[in-house]
Amino acid sequence: MNVYDSWRIATMLEHRGMSRTDKVSEADIIILNTCAVRAKATDKVFSALGRIRRAKKPSALFGIVGCVARESGSNAFRRIPDLNFVLGPQSYHKLPQILDNPDAKLLNIDLGGLEKFDELPQMEKSPTVAYIPIQEGCDHVCTYCIVPYTRGREISRSFNDCVRDTIHAANTGAVEICFLGQNVNGYKYTDETGHLYKLSDLIREAAKIESVKRIRFTSSYPTEMTDDLIDMFATEPKLLPFLNMPIQSGSQNVLKRMNRPYALELYTDIIRKLRIARPDIQISSDFIVGFPGESDEDFEQTMQIAEQIKYINSYSFKYSPRPHTAAALMTDQIPENIKAKRLAKLDTYLNELQREFNIGCVNKTMQCLLEGPDKTGKHLIYRTPYMQQCIVEQTSDNAPAPILADICITAANKASLRGKFVK
Numbered sequence: 476m477n478v479y480d481s482w483r484i485a486t487m488l489e490h491r492g493m494s495r496t497d498k499v500s501e502a503d504i505i506i507l508n509t510c511a512v513r514a515k516a517t518d519k520v521f522s523a524l525g526r527i528r529r530a531k532k533p534s535a536l537f538g539i540v541g542c543v544a545r546e547s548g549s550n551a552f553r554r555i556p557d558l559n560f561v562l563g564p565q566s567y568h569k570l571p572q573i574l575d576n577p578d579a580k581l582l583n584i585d586l587g588g589l590e591k592f593d594e595l596p597q598m599e600k601s602p603t604v605a606y607i608p609i610q611e612g613c614d615h616v617c618t619y620c621i622v623p624y625t626r627g628r629e630i631s632r633s634f635n636d637c638v639r640d641t642i643h644a645a646n647t648g649a650v651e652i653c654f655l656g657q658n659v660n661g662y663k664y665t666d667e668t669g670h671l672y673k674l675s676d677l678i679r680e681a682a683k684i685e686s687v688k689r690i691r692f693t694s695s696y697p698t699e700m701t702d703d704l705i706d707m708f709a710t711e712p713k714l715l716p717f718l719n720m721p722i723q724s725g726s727q728n729v730l731k732r733m734n735r736p737y738a739l740e741l742y743t744d745i746i747r748k749l750r751i752a753r754p755d756i757q758i759s760s761d762f763i764v765g766f767p768g769e770s771d772e773d774f775e776q777t778m779q780i781a782e783q784i785k786y787i788n789s790y791s792f793k794y795s796p797r798p799h800t801a802a803a804l805m806t807d808q809i810p811e812n813i814k815a816k817r818l819a820k821l822d823t824y825l826n827e828l829q830r831e832f833n834i835g836c837v838n839k840t841m842q843c844l845l846e847g848p849d850k851t852g853k854h855l856i857y858r859t860p861y862m863q864q865c866i867v868e869q870t871s872d873n874a875p876a877p878i879l880a881d882i883c884i885t886a887a888n889k890a891s892l893r894g895k896f897v898k
């Protein structure tokens with residue numbers, strides 16, 4: 476979502492005649508687009524602001540947008556007095572105001588909803604992978620999560636707007652469409668006639684576009700994985716056989732305290748149905764270890780579910796208490812050293828699962844999407860349908876690299892694959 480927001484911000488400034496630079500010392504405006512999901516991310520923002528302050532031109536404007544802006548509000552000006560702007564995730568379209576009035580301080584952390592989507596200029600050329608936001612905010616209110624506070628209540632964009640943006644992206648270079656939302660599979664839009672549109676309708680519509688070859692969506696909440704969406708994995712070959720469906724914990728007790736009140740059986744049943752619909756599907760998850768009150772036994776249940784589902788490409792985090800969340804006030808917080816130990820154990824296992832899966836891909840041929848050359852320029856980086864990175868030797872004849880290519884995997888380790896073009 477932040478990558479998408481940053482693209483829109485950059486496009487908006489380009490429309491005002493600005494261009495990008497990688498050098499802080501050359502910039503006229505420096506914008507940090509920020510994430511507040513864990514404390515570490517927030518801390519990094521303030522230390523980066525300190526560095527930027529010293530490195531920038533005296534006349535350059537600098538500020539923060541996104542969730543840390545929303546979370547800190549006017550406190551950000553107290554911490555860094557010469558900061559010029561603080562704009563929340565739903566008000567960054569107000570940024571031009573600071574260009575027009577650089578001496579004022581600009582603060583806006585309103586949860587305005589969908590206004591920004593209409594006010595911002597469209598990107599003229601889409602990247603190969605186009606992120607299409609279809610909903611914002613989240614109504615699930617997991618007790619650890621700051622997102623309902625920073626991004627607000629759940630709200631879905633109109634079906635027509637989502638389709639229009641998808642067609643525009645496809646017409647200007649997108650080959651892969653990634654539908655975005657904090658609770659993306661909860662997408663629900665009812666039009667004037669009372670017709671209800673769901674994520675499965677959007678996928679079907681995107682798949683009709685000839686130049687769109689791959690479709691995915693993120694991030695999903697388990698109980699929103701309804702049968703119509705599961706069926707899409709059986710009937711729509713453009714939908715990638717890969718799904719991130721965070722479980723967070725394998726303990727029913729912890730899930731309950733996280734306010735994720737689904738039964739573990741329901742979660743595993745959804746995965747069973749997905750595997751019937753699409754036998755080659757792979758699942759990834761997010762995990763939180765050391766949630767308040769998590770016992771050794773609870774944690775072992777998380778290890779067990781990881782083993783049972785055999786996740787690939789997963790993310791795991793130590794629980795981080797966040798402002799405006801219920802879990803931060805729970806009295807049975809877990810000591811840092813125990814969190815670290817549990818995370819190390821889970822990470823080691825998840826890496827092992829990833830390595831096994833990667834090695835199992837050797838000698839298989841997969842259709843992969845070009846990401847670009849690597850740093851040396853000697854290799855090309857592709858993405859497999861499972862979002863693995865696959866490194867391919869540049870062809871010697873200097874022919875342009877195909878955007879989509881059948882690649883035979885020749886070697887694998889935990890982090891990436893190597894492959895060669897299938898002639």
Ligand code: SAH
Pocket residue numbers: 512513619620621622656657658693694695721723761762763792793794795796797
């Ligand atoms: N559905 C949300 C999740 C974003 S946060 C969205 O897409 O916006 C991504 C992951 O961060 C979550 O799945 C969870 O595993 C982790 N996370 C969220 N809050 C956390 C916290 N307080 N401490 C540690 N990890 C957290």
